[in-house]
Amino acid sequence: MKTARIVRGSPALLRLLLPLLLSGTVRIDGYRPVIIVHGIFDGPKQFKTLSLYITKTHPGTEVSVIDLYDNLASLRPLWRQVQDFSQAFDSIVRKAPEGVHLLCFSQGGLICRALLSVASHHNVHTFVSLSAPQAGQYGDTDYLKWLFPDYVKRTLFRICYSSMGQKLSFCDYWNDPHHRYRYLQSNTFLPMLNGERPHINMKEVLRWKKTTTKIFKHLNYFVYQLFPIFSHFGFYDVNENIVEMRNQEVSGRSDTFGLKALEARGDVELCVHSGVKHVQWHSNHTVFTSCIEKWLT
Known part of the structure; x- marks a missing residue:
C-alpha cells in the first residue's frame, strides 16, 4: 500500500538561515506537521x-501528502478510502506528539471528517476544510458532466441511490433535496457521517453519535476555505432555497456531530473568496496567505 509523500523545507534555505539562528538574530519555532488529503481525480x-x-513561509515544516486513491482510484467507495487513509494518518500522528494540522481539499474534506470520526483518538490541532462539499453535493459540475453527459442533477439520484451507485465516491455524498427519503435510506456514507441515518440497532446509533460528536470537540480550530455554499454546511431545501448552517439540523439545531458547540467556543472560522475556480483553491496564493497560512503554526 502506498504511503504519504513527504515534502520538507528547502535545505538550501535552512543553510542560509543557520548562521542567523546560531547568532540568535532569528528564531524559528518548530511547526506542527501538515497532512494533506487530496480531492476527487487528484493526487500528490x-x-x-x-x-x-x-x-517557504514555515521553513522546516514536514508536509505529508497522502499518496492513496489517486486520480481514477478516487472514485472508489468512501468508507473503503477512509479505512486506508486512516492507517496512513495514524502512522503520521504517532510521530507528532505536539499535534498535526489536517488540510483537506474537496472530496478529501469528507474523507478527513470521516477518518476523525472513526479514530479512537487524534491530536489534530486545526482541520482546514478547503472547498469541500461538507453538506453534500447537488448540482451539475464539470466532472459529473464528463462522467454522465446524458444526465442532469434531477436524474442522477437514480444512479447514486442504487447499490451500484454507492460504489462511486461522489454518490456517497450526493444529497438530492427532492429525494430526501431515498437519500436517507440508500446513501451509506454522508447520512451516517452526519448522524442522521436511522439504524436498526439503536445502540449503534448512540455509539455513532457519541463518536462523531467528539470530532470537533477535540479540535482547536475548524477552518473553512470556501466559495460554494455546500462547503460550510449550508444546503438546499426542497424548493432549492439555501438554508444556512445554523438552520440545518445536522450542523445547527440538532448539532449531531459537535460543529455548533465548536462554533460557540469561537473556534470556527469561515474564509470566503469569490472568483476562484474549484480546482485552483489549493494553488491560489491569495487563498493561502489570507485563509491558510496563519493556522499552520
Missing part, C-alpha cells in the same frame, strides 16, 4: 504548489 502532484507555499 496537484499539491506541489501548496506544499511549496507552506515550506
